[in-house]
Amino acid sequence: MEQLGIGDLSDFHLDMLREIENIGMGNATTSLSDMLGQKIDVSVPNVDVIDISEVYNRIDGSENMVVGIIFNMTGDIEGNMLFILEEQFALDMIKRLMGVDVASLAELNENDCSVLQEVANIMAGSFLRSLSELTGFTISLSVPFICIDMLGAIMNIPISQFGMIGNKVLLMQENILGDHCYYNSFLLLAPTVESLSKLLNKVGSIYG
DSSP: OOOOOGGGOOHHHHHHHHHHHHHHHHHHHHHHHHHHTSOOEEOOOEEEEEEGGGHHHHTTOTTSEEEEEEEEEEESSOEEEEEEEEHHHHHHHHHHHHOOOOSSGGGOOHHHHHHHHHHHHHHHHHHHHHHHHHHOOOEEEOOOEEEEEEHHHHHHTTHHHHGGGOSEEEEEEEEEEETTEEEEEEEEEEEOHHHHHHHHHHHHHHHO
16 A cells, blocks of 8 residues: 555545535534534535644634644544634533533633533544545544643644644634624644555545
């Protein structure tokens, strides 16, 4: 099997990942709509390979307070996933699901964090189910680790794992729309070198 790296991601591969993410997020928004009791829509995701340093520019600066939810992937595909939820998205989820107003991320309690972990579980799980259905790979997610801090600090937690494939990561961004609301969510996907090569070869064999 040819050894492929993140630099070998072609427009073809990005289109396939965009379609996988689109299907996954469609399933996720159905679940979120049921949880929230309102219709949620999601845009066609934007999928790019970028330098780690560019993550800050995409998410409006390293000093913004965000919620970072980190998963380990195991099975046929190994590596890490990092969900980044902007502050207003997180606070609105808490208000709608817990019925309480929270002024800032600094005021979140353990129950609030559990709700956000469940939201991330739905979103991450939906993406991986779509990926598994396409490739036939078995992929499991760890219990998520949640961190609330400035984006720069959160990126320091998994940066050594992201470095396993160099200085670039795969960034997926969706716009989530509800009643009078508009949010961004971001997913950073960092499989190991071996797993990424396996994934690219598999996608190429299916659609090549």
